[in-house]
Amino acid sequence: MLEATELTKQYDEVRALDGFSLSVAAGEIVGLVGHNGAGKTTFVEMVSGLLKPDSGTVLIAGRSPAETRGEIGISPQHIALYRPLSVREHLKLYGGIAGLRKAALADAIEELAVALQLTDFLDRRAGLLSGGQQRRAQAATALIHRPSLLLLDEPTAGADPETRAALLDVVKQRAAEGTAVIYTTHYLSELMDLQATIAVAAKGKIIARGTSAELLDGLPGEVRVTAADEEVHVSSQDPTGALLEILRTVRRPVESVELRHPSLDDLYHSLAVSHVN
Numbered sequence: 001m002l003e004a005t006e007l008t009k010q011y012d013e014v015r016a017l018d019g020f021s022l023s024v025a026a027g028e029i030v031g032l033v034g035h036n037g038a039g040k041t042t043f044v045e046m047v048s049g050l051l052k053p054d055s056g057t058v059l060i061a062g063r064s065p066a067e068t069r070g071e072i073g074i075s076p077q078h079i080a081l082y083r084p085l086s087v088r089e090h091l092k093l094y095g096g097i098a099g100l101r102k103a104a105l106a107d108a109i110e111e112l113a114v115a116l117q118l119t120d121f122l123d124r125r126a127g128l129l130s131g132g133q134q135r136r137a138q139a140a141t142a143l144i145h146r147p148s149l150l151l152l153d154e155p156t157a158g159a160d161p162e163t164r165a166a167l168l169d170v171v172k173q174r175a176a177e178g179t180a181v182i183y184t185t186h187y188l189s190e191l192m193d194l195q196a197t198i199a200v201a202a203k204g205k206i207i208a209r210g211t212s213a214e215l216l217d218g219l220p221g222e223v224r225v226t227a228a229d230e231e232v233h234v235s236s237q238d239p240t241g242a243l244l245e246i247l248r249t250v251r252r253p254v255e256s257v258e259l260r261h262p263s264l265d266d267l268y269h270s271l272a273v274s275h276v277n
């Protein structure tokens with residue numbers, strides 16, 4: 001569905017993309033992760049046709065981003081709503097540009113209003129919405145025309161758990177219908193929930209790609225158990241197993257238990273180490 005090959009982009013002395021290649025199949029959710037400045041947003045802007053690469057190609061179902069604008073849905077990292085327009089007016093505008101009319105447009109608005117819990121503020125101006133409401137409204141503008149490629153750049157930044165859950169549900173549903181999704185985030189738990197494959201960006205290129213199980217395999221988690229004045233702290237590739245083992249052997253009443261599975265930071269760290277060596 002999406003085939004990006006060897007993209008480069010230079011901003012003065014900053015090489016934002018440096019041979020960035022990524023492909024995404026229809027129905028696949030790719031979690032695009034990486035430290036701040038790794039090139040994720042630059043890549044998303046290139047796929048959406050907002051930015052031209054210095055070299056390399058982006059093909060969407062075999063065509064250029066300019067030729068496929070109507071088939072792409074984008075929710076940019078920073079809120080981009082028109083403050084005087086209501087949420088419904090935004091959806092009419094975005095749906096209308098993509099060619100939706102009358103009953104089809106009204107049905108699409110109704111469906112998204114329910115799925116993203118917009119009903120209570122559908123006719124309120126965007127400028128008067130809370131941050132989480134704006135996030136939901138912005139995601140709706142990306143989804144209204146049922147794009148075949150969805151670009152969601154940190155769509156849950158600053159969102160409360162309810163907003164996050166609603167958004168993840170809609171993304172899962174769209175992927176199940178065949179939409180290809182690129183989802184940038186700093187939260188590994190969201191990618192687990194979405195059953196996304198993961199692409200790790202660093203210094204303008206993808207340095208690792210696979211399922212979360214493949215990428216996290218072998219990375220240690222941590223277990224900490226406090227019992228009376230005794231504290232046991234272990235690092236283990238199987239933190240749940242290690243915890244059960246500690247609980248079997250501890251003689252005193254357990255006061256607290258902490259279990260930490262490997263995080264994206266652990267993944268970046270291990271990749272950074274393996275790239276230096």
Ligand SMILES: Nc1ncnc2c1ncn2[C@@H]1O[C@H](COP(=O)(O)OP(=O)(O)OP(=O)(O)O)[C@@H](O)[C@H]1O
Nearest residue numbers: 011014015016034035036037038039040041042043
């Ligand atoms: N318009 C621009 N002018 C100059 N430098 C830029 C511009 N846009 C991006 N950059 C630089 O390119 C690099 C990649 O930025 P980009 O926004 O793509 O990173 P990111 O992975 O999306 O980061 P974050 O997680 O912080 O959103 C950074 O060093 C950034 O400062």
